[in-house]
Amino acid sequence: MRVPKKTSSRYDLLDSLSDGQVWTFTGLMDDTGRSMRSCLSVLRRMEGEGLLSWQRRRQGQPTSAISITRAGRLWLWCVNRDLPGQAAQLLMMLLEVLESGPMLTTQVPGTANGKAMNAIKALRRCSLVRLEMRRTGDRVQPSRLHITDAGRALLDSYREAFDD
Numbered sequence: 001m002r003v004p005k006k007t008s009s010r011y012d013l014l015d016s017l018s019d020g021q022v023w024t025f026t027g028l029m030d031d032t033g034r035s036m037r038s039c040l041s042v043l044r045r046m047e048g049e050g051l052l053s054w055q056r057r058r059q060g061q062p063t064s065a066i067s068i069t070r071a072g073r074l075w076l077w078c079v080n081r082d083l084p085g086q087a088a089q090l091l092m093m094l095l096e097v098l099e100s101g102p103m104l105t106t107q108v109p110g111t112a113n114g115k116a117m118n119a120i121k122a123l124r125r126c127s128l129v130r131l132e133m134r135r136t137g138d139r140v141q142p143s144r145l146h147i148t149d150a151g152r153a154l155l156d157s158y159r160e161a162f163d164d
Contacts, residue, residue, distance in 0.1 A: 009038050010045075013032060014046070014072050017067060017072065024063040052067065053067050074089070095129075095158075102146045123151065126150070130145075130146045132145075
């Protein structure tokens with residue numbers, strides 16, 4: 001999982017939409033300075049992923065209406081905190097599970113690779129979780145995953161921003 005750049009079209013468009021206003025397509029193009037082709041392709045992709053709502057212009061309406069969804073706000077919130085936006089729900093779920101106590105890595109499905117392990121790696125890179133390696137002689141025991149104080153603070157911030 002990678003953290004998107006804050007200069008990407010996706011970030012630019014969601015950042016403009018984050019003010020809570022309903023935007024028009026041309027308004028977004030003007031605000032971001034992106035070309036029509038660039039805006040159109042990125043908006044279509046984000047609409048398909050549920051990051052924004054796009055009500056196209058109907059007969060008799062002057063413009064279309066584009067607004068950010070809860071998932072789009074969460075994506076932007078994660079990227080602003082240097083976390084991969086594409087796994088926002090998984091990252092927060094892991095932090096919530098770890099809040100109640102440490103977890104053995106054997107309890108995390110697919111820790112050899114896959115989304116769960118990639119999410120753990122992303123959380124470790126940001127020092128939000130700590131992995132305690134346990135060894136007995138030459139044998140490696142299941143590791144314990146702990147949430148850090150920074151992870152608790154991030155989880156509190158998430159709850160303030162997104163718990164309705």
